[in-house]
Structure formats: C-alpha cells, structure tokens
Amino acid sequence: MKFKKGAILAAVIAAVLLATNLFDANTNARQYSKSFPAVVCPPNPAGVTTVTSVSSKKTPFYRVGNKSTKLVSINTLRYSSVSDPILLQTEGLTPVSFQSRTGVWAGSVLCTAPASSQWFVGGTSNVTSRGVIYLVNSGLSSSIVDIHTWSENGEQAVKTVSLKANSSSSVKLDSLAPGDSNIVVEVVARSGRVNSFLVDERANGLQKLGGDSVNAISAPARKFVITGIPQQLVNNKVPNHYLRLFVPGVADANFTLELLSSNGRFIPIGFNERKLVSGRVVELKLTPEVAKGAFAIKLTSDQPLVAAIRSRSTSNGKSDFVWITPSPALGPLQIAIGGILPKIIFAGDAIAVNLRVDFSNGKVKEQSITGSDLVSWQVPNNAIAITILNAGVDNFAGALIAAKSGYAFFPIASGAELTKVAIPSSNIRVLNP
Numbered sequence: 001m002k003f004k005k006g007a008i009l010a011a012v013i014a015a016v017l018l019a020t021n022l023f024d025a026n027t028n029a030r031q032y033s034k035s036f037p038a039v040v041c042p043p044n045p046a047g048v049t050t051v052t053s054v055s056s057k058k059t060p061f062y063r064v065g066n067k068s069t070k071l072v073s074i075n076t077l078r079y080s081s082v083s084d085p086i087l088l089q090t091e092g093l094t095p096v097s098f099q100s101r102t103g104v105w106a107g108s109v110l111c112t113a114p115a116s117s118q119w120f121v122g123g124t125s126n127v128t129s130r131g132v133i134y135l136v137n138s139g140l141s142s143s144i145v146d147i148h149t150w151s152e153n154g155e156q157a158v159k160t161v162s163l164k165a166n167s168s169s170s171v172k173l174d175s176l177a178p179g180d181s182n183i184v185v186e187v188v189a190r191s192g193r194v195n196s197f198l199v200d201e202r203a204n205g206l207q208k209l210g211g212d213s214v215n216a217i218s219a220p221a222r223k224f225v226i227t228g229i230p231q232q233l234v235n236n237k238v239p240n241h242y243l244r245l246f247v248p249g250v251a252d253a254n255f256t257l258e259l260l261s262s263n264g265r266f267i268p269i270g271f272n273e274r275k276l277v278s279g280r281v282v283e284l285k286l287t288p289e290v291a292k293g294a295f296a297i298k299l300t301s302d303q304p305l306v307a308a309i310r311s312r313s314t315s316n317g318k319s320d321f322v323w324i325t326p327s328p329a330l331g332p333l334q335i336a337i338g339g340i341l342p343k344i345i346f347a348g349d350a351i352a353v354n355l356r357v358d359f360s361n362g363k364v365k366e367q368s369i370t371g372s373d374l375v376s377w378q379v380p381n382n383a384i385a386i387t388i389l390n391a392g393v394d395n396f397a398g399a400l401i402a403a404k405s406g407y408a409f410f411p412i413a414s415g416a417e418l419t420k421v422a423i424p425s426s427n428i429r430v431l432n433p
Contacts, residue, residue, distance in 0.1 A: 036092045039415045040064065040138050041111040042099070042197040042213070043168055044081035052079045052086065052097045052111065053336040055358060055385040060089040064138050065167055077338045077360070077384055085136045085168055085195070093334045093385065094415035098401070098408065099213050105201065105320050106406035107213030108340065108399075113416040114138060114193035115218065120185040121244050121308035122214035122323040123173045123200040125151065130201040130211070131173035133185065135194065137163035143192020147171060150246055151180035152281050163192065173200070182281045184246040184306060200323065210320040215411055217325060220248055220304035224326040227260075227296035227347035227374070228398025228409055230313045231288070241286040242310045243297075247278040253303035260298060260347050260373045261290035276305070294400060296347035296374055313407035320406030327398050327411035330391035335412065338384035342399035344412065346375045352392035358385040388412070 044050035060071035065084040079086065081097075088095060088111065100106040123131045137143045143163045149156040156177045163169055177183050187196040201211035232239060247253045257271035268288060276282060286309070288295065299307055309324045330353060338360065346353060346369055353369040360382045366389070369377055379386065397412035 034418055036090070036416045036418055037113040038087050038089045038138070039095065039111040039113050040136055040195040041081070041086050041088065041095060041097045042109055043085040043134050043136070044083050045132065045199060048099055048101050050081040050097055050099045051339070052081065052095050053077065053338040053340060053384070054079065054088065054090065054095050055093055055334070055336045055338070061086050064136055069140070069166060085134070087138050092416065092418065093336055094413070095336045096340065096410055098340050098403070099199070100403060100405040101201070101211065102405055103318065104208045104405060105211035106315070106401065106403040106408045107199070107211065108401055108408040108410045109197060109213040109215050110410055110413060110415045112195060112216070114189070114195050116189050117219070118187045118196050118216040119219070119306050120187070120198040120214050120216055121246065121306050121325065122212070122310065123183055123185070123198060124202065125174045125177040125180045125183055128202040128204055128209060129174040130203050132199050133171045133173065133187065134168060134197045134199070135161060135163055135171070135187070136168045136196070137165060137192050137194055139193035140165050141192060143194050144190040145194055146188045146190065147176065148186040148188065149176040149183055150279070150281050151177040151183045153177070153180055154280055163194070182244055182283045184244070184281050210406060212321060212323050212408070214308070214323045215325045217306050220306050222301050222304055224299045224307050225296060225347055225396040226299070226307065226309055226324050226326050226398070227396050228345040228400050229295050229297070229309055229324050230311050230322065230400060230407060231290055231292050231295055232313055233292050238287050238289050239312055241288070243284045243286050243307065244281065244310065245276055245284070245305055245307045246281045247276055247303050247305045249278055249303055251303055252276060252278050253301045253305055255299055255301035255305070258298040259288050259290065259295060261288070261295040262293060262374050263291050265373050276301070278303070294345045294374070294376060296345065296396070315402040315407045316404045318404070318406050322407045322409050324398065324409050325411055327396045328413050330388055330395045330397055330412065332388055332390065333414040334385055334387040336385045337379055340401050341381065342379050342401045344377050344379065344397050344399050346371070346377065346395060346397045347373070348392060348395040350392055351375050351395055353395055353397070354389040356387040356389060357383050358387070360384050
C-alpha cells in the first residue's frame with residue numbers, strides 16, 4: 001500500500017514538472033517585435049517660423065495633411081515647416097522644434113509620439129490671450145478629442161473636437177475659459193493617433209507681450225523637478241517668477257518646495273507644507289534671491305498635481321516670457337539639437353551624467369558632467385545631437401535657448417518609448433489538440 005502511494009506521488013510530481021517544462025518552453029519560444037513609434041512635430045502658425053532639428057538627412061518623414069503619407073528622406077538637418085505638422089520615423093531619437101515670431105518671442109518643444117492624454121500648464125483666456133491649442137491626428141482613421149479646462153474659477157465646460165484622418169485643427173485658448181487668467185488644460189484622445197501642442201502668445205492691443213511654446217506634461221505626479229529656470233536680474237533686482245499649480249483630485253494637497261541653485265539649496269519662506277486647494281488653478285509668486293544664471297525647484301506633494309513656472313527673460317535686448325515645465329529623471333536617450341545651441345541645466349543631489357555629442361562633421365565626443373545640486377553645461381558649436389549614455393539616480397535636466405527673438409526652454413526627455421508587441425506564432429497543437 002505504501003509503495004502504491006509512493007508511486008502515485010511520484011507520478012503527480014513528474015506530471016507537474018513536465019507541464020512546467022512545457023510552459024517554460026512555450027514562454028521562451030514566444031517572440032516579440034520591438035520598435036519606436038513615429039513622432040509628430042507641431043504645425044507652423046501664420047507669421048511664425050518653425051524649424052525642426054534631426055540628426056540624419058535620411059530621416060523618413062511626411063507632412064500631416066498631405067494626400068500622400070509615403071515616408072521620404074527629409075534631406076536636411078534642420079527642416080523648415082511651411083504650415084503643416086510633420087511626422088518623423090526617428091527610431092528613438094527625439095527631434096526639437098524651435099518656433100519664433102521675429103522680434104517678438106521664441107519657444108521650443110519636443111516632438112513626441114501620439115498620446116492618449118497630455119496636460120498643459122500655461123496660457124491664459126483673458127483679454128491678452130492670443131494663444132492656441134493645435135490638435136494633430138496623424139492616423140489613417142478619424143478621432144475624437146476632449147479638451148478639459150480648469151482655471152482659478154474651477155472646472156470649465158468640456159470642448160469636444162472631431163478630427164479627420166491625417167489632419168490637424170486648432171482651438172483658441174480664450175474660448176476655453178473666457179475671461180479667466182490662469183488655466184490648465186488636459187487633452188484626452190478618445191481614439192486615433194493624436195498629438196497636441198500649445199502656443200501661449202499674448203498682446204495688449206497693439207503691444208506685443210511675448211509668447212512661448214509650452215511643453216506637455218504626461219500625467220500628474222506627487223514629485224516634480226523643474227530645472228532650467230532663468231534668473232536674470234533687472235536693475236540689480238531679483239525678478240518675479242510665477243508658479244502655476246493644479247490638483248486634479250478631490251482632496252486638497254500639502255506640498256513643499258525646495259530650491260536648488262549654484263550656491264546651495266533651501267526651502268523659501270512659506271513653501272514648507274503649504275496647503276493647496278484642489279479643483280482650482282493657483283498661481284504663486286516666487287522671488288528667490290539666488291545667483292543669476294538659472295536655478296531649479298523640487299516639489300513634493302501628498303496628492304498628485306501638475307505644475308510649471310513662468311519667468312520673464314531678456315535675450316538680445318528682446319523681452320520675452322518662458323514656461324519651464326517638469327523634467328523626468330534622466331535615462332538613456334538621444335535628442336537632436338542642431339542649430340539651437342542650448343545651455344543644459346542639470347539638477348540632483350549627486351549629478352553624474354555621461355553623455356556623447358555628435359557633430360555635423362561626423363566627429364563624436366564623450367563627456368562626463370558631475371557635481372551636486374545644480375550644474376550648467378553649454379552645448380558646443382556644430383553639435384547636432386546629444387546622447388545621454390547613463391545618469392545617476394534622480395538626475396534631471398532642462399535646456400535654455402537664448403535666441404534673437406527671445407528665450408526658449410525644453411525638458412531633456414525622450415519623445416517616444418520603445419514598444420514591444422508579441423509576434424503571433426503558429427503551433428501544430430492548434431491543428432491537433
């Protein structure tokens with residue numbers, strides 16, 4: 001009897017091991033296709049110049065809105081858009097689009113893959129607003145987009161926009177929350193390959209007040225680092241910066257703001273465990289007495305929120321404002337920066353970044369950036385791309401561009417993530433169960 005029980009137990013164990021081995025074999029045999037999705041760059045508004053940097057003249061692209069969606073080589077390292085947005089197959093490289101209205105303002109924005117949701121912290125709907133949200137559907141089927149808007153007066157009515165396949169559209173900011181000063185916008189795509197871009201342009205009658213291209217935020221978070229905030233003294237006086245915050249949830253938030261600069265870090269008075277009401281956009285004035293150049297802030301909250309900083313700046317004698325948005329933690333990535341020569345501001349407790357610079361003459365140079373709190377690094381002349389090889393834990397970076405028409409900013413981030421799709425495989429057991 002004991003022998004019979006032992007035999008049964010051995011048979012059960014053997015069956016389990018055999019099934020496990022078969023499962024492992026099937027799992028290991030499964031194959032995946034890995035690729036980077038195409039990225040989309042913004043349209044070119046009337047009177048604005050939009051130039052997009054890439055690292056190879058062989059980069060495949062087409063203009064969204066054209067009858068033909070055939071990819072062709074771009075044949076330049078700096079593509080000047082006519083009016084339509086463009087789609088590029090860059091295989092992981094993130095292009096940067098630089099936009100400017102001659103003598104009035106400058107801005108820059110990352111070209112990104114389509115997203116189901118994008119947040120924009122910036123812009124206004126009052127009488128000074130000339131701002132616009134641009135919606136791009138680069139897919140071959142129609143899409144429906146919902147635009148959610150909040151202001152200092154709370155949530156506004158949802159605006160729904162239908163987009164034809166391979167087309168773009170625009171919505172004026174002053175139509176979203178008429179008369180309100182501080183707005184936050186979330187663009188949600190119900191379907192389709194949708195990108196959105198926001199241009200915050202302002203004027204008081206005939207007086208131009210500047211403008212900027214606002215980079216999108218992927219989602220609310222409890223921790224943000226905003227780096228690359230310009231600090232330009234005006235008549236030897238500290239300038240004002242405006243921190244716009246929004247808590248989308250139902251619970252109020254408590255947040256702490258820590259400032260990082262070249263001469264140390266500290267928490268400004270009134271920014272330790274500060275309460276922030278939910279559902280309404282709040283804008284706070286920040287006047288830090290730090291060395292001129294640039295600084296960063298680290299914001300931690302007990303509730304998810306979105307945030308950005310608006311700063312007044314002067315470049316080449318032109319007064320402009322710039323929106324500085326959060327940057328994600330650095331990881332391996334590649335960004336095309338040909339022709340714009342940004343200054344990159346790194347932030348972190350212990351900054352340790354190894355990067356590679358590609359030049360237009362084909363040369364390559366590797367460099368290490370080390371330090372603590374805040375480190376500035378000027379991209380060298382004739383550079384067309386930078387590659388972050390590796391970075392320390394919780395290292396962040398943002399880029400500032402001093403152009404003839406004004407100041408511009410973009411976060412050092414990847415515009416597209418590697419996607420993995422399982423490849424269907426045939427199995428003889430499908431035919432012979």
